[in-house]
Amino acid sequence: MKAAVLHEIGGIPRYEDFPEPVAGDGEVVVEVKAVAVENVDKAMATGTHFASKQFLTQLPAIPGFDGIGTLPDGTLVGFGRPRPPYGALAERTVVAKSNIVPAPEGVDPAVAVALSSAVTGFAVRTAAELAPGETVLIQGATGVAGRLAVKVARLLGAGRIVCTGRDDVALQELRTLGADTVINTAVSDEALVRAYTDAAVGGYDVVLDFLWGRPTEMLLRALTPEKLKMAKPTRLVQAGESAGPALTIAAQSLRMSGVEICGVGKNLDATSMADAYNQVVEWARDGSLTFDLERVPLSQIEAAWQRTDLRGRRLVVTSSSEPKCATGED
Numbered sequence: 001m002k003a004a005v006l007h008e009i010g011g012i013p014r015y016e017d018f019p020e021p022v023a024g025d026g027e028v029v030v031e032v033k034a035v036a037v038e039n040v041d042k043a044m045a046t047g048t049h050f051a052s053k054q055f056l057t058q059l060p061a062i063p064g065f066d067g068i069g070t071l072p073d074g075t076l077v078g079f080g081r082p083r084p085p086y087g088a089l090a091e092r093t094v095v096a097k098s099n100i101v102p103a104p105e106g107v108d109p110a111v112a113v114a115l116s117s118a119v120t121g122f123a124v125r126t127a128a129e130l131a132p133g134e135t136v137l138i139q140g141a142t143g144v145a146g147r148l149a150v151k152v153a154r155l156l157g158a159g160r161i162v163c164t165g166r167d168d169v170a171l172q173e174l175r176t177l178g179a180d181t182v183i184n185t186a187v188s189d190e191a192l193v194r195a196y197t198d199a200a201v202g203g204y205d206v207v208l209d210f211l212w213g214r215p216t217e218m219l220l221r222a223l224t225p226e227k228l229k230m231a232k233p234t235r236l237v238q239a240g241e242s243a244g245p246a247l248t249i250a251a252q253s254l255r256m257s258g259v260e261i262c263g264v265g266k267n268l269d270a271t272s273m274a275d276a277y278n279q280v281v282e283w284a285r286d287g288s289l290t291f292d293l294e295r296v297p298l299s300q301i302e303a304a305w306q307r308t309d310l311r312g313r314r315l316v317v318t319s320s321s322e323p324k325c326a327t328g329e330d
């Protein structure tokens with residue numbers, strides 16, 4: 001069969017022949033229909049993701065964490081965690097039967113697979129327990145996950161939504177998605193601290209952070225009181241690291257700032273993930289949640305993997321036999 005084959009850590013997957021997968025006990029071979037290429041897949045392939053060693057156990061290997069495909073009887077399913085060295089970016093892959101879920105009915109597989117990024121936006125509720133009307137700051141809102149999070153936060157009842165990014169045009173687009181205030185992080189440290197302070201008005205209740213690194217360091221500076229007083233609590237949820245894998249936190253940034261830091265995984269289990277996914281599918285079906293995606297065939301994986309011009313569009317690798325049914329695209 002054909003697959004996107006990775007020969008070295010940090011390399012570019014190439015469209016090549018790879019041995020057919022064979023199902024072992026409790027496994028099934030899936031005919032792949034659609035796979036969203038996300039930063040996590042690239043971080044796994046470059047060895048920079050904390051779970052890289054778990055999934056890249058040998059080389060050559062096929063990247064791709066999850067996708068939508070069909071079982072041998074033709075049933076359309078969602079699948080995750082193929083057995084290494086098999087990954088999702090192939091004509092066929094092999095997964096444990098326990099890692100199969102029904103695919104949403106009446107939703108284009110390319111849309112259904114990209115919607116998993118919208119589930120991260122649910123962390124404002126699952127991890128941060130957002131109450132209706134609370135102010136939310138989304139860091140890195142011009143990316144795919146960030147744009148979806150803006151819409152999800154709005155649909156979950158957020159009050160003011162403040163968004164950060166680096167591109168003024170993309171930031172203005174966010175206003176049509178539900179952002180009330182936008183902040184460009186590509187300014188001096190002092191200007192950025194001031195922008196976070198000015199945009200906070202009554203304070204940020206929840207921060208969903210896809211950036212980390214310098215912007216979050218400046219945010220913590222902005223949230224640190226300059227006088228001895230009790231600050232309003234801010235639940236900061238760590239979701240990504242587009243601006244850097246680490247940050248330095250001054251002791252005083254936590255001591256009196258009211259900042260509580262947790263990860264998107266807080267309170268997440270199979271049930272809450274399924275509930276969140278079903279809800280975003282429902283929103284995609286009724287048109288309240290739309291987003292941009294770009295489809296490419298598996299044969300173009302080498303060029304697609306290196307794309308840097310997606311500007312908030314999710315790249316979805318599709319098989320040529322994928323059924324068409326437009327739901328969820330802007």
Ligand SMILES: NC(=O)c1ccc[n+]([C@@H]2O[C@H](COP(=O)([O-])OP(=O)(O)OC[C@H]3O[C@@H](n4cnc5c(N)ncnc54)[C@H](OP(=O)(O)O)[C@@H]3O)[C@@H](O)[C@H]2O)c1
Binds near residue numbers: 242
């Ligand atoms: N934990 C989860 O469940 C989950 C799910 C999805 C994504 N993520 C993570 O979240 C992050 C974003 O994912 P994505 O799919 O939305 O990626 P994306 O579409 O590539 O968007 C990246 C975002 O980060 C910004 N950015 C990139 N480099 C930056 C830098 N050096 N300084 C400041 N801003 C920078 C981009 O701004 P521009 O628009 O200006 O380029 C954009 O807003 C990644 O780390 C990803 O792994 C986590």
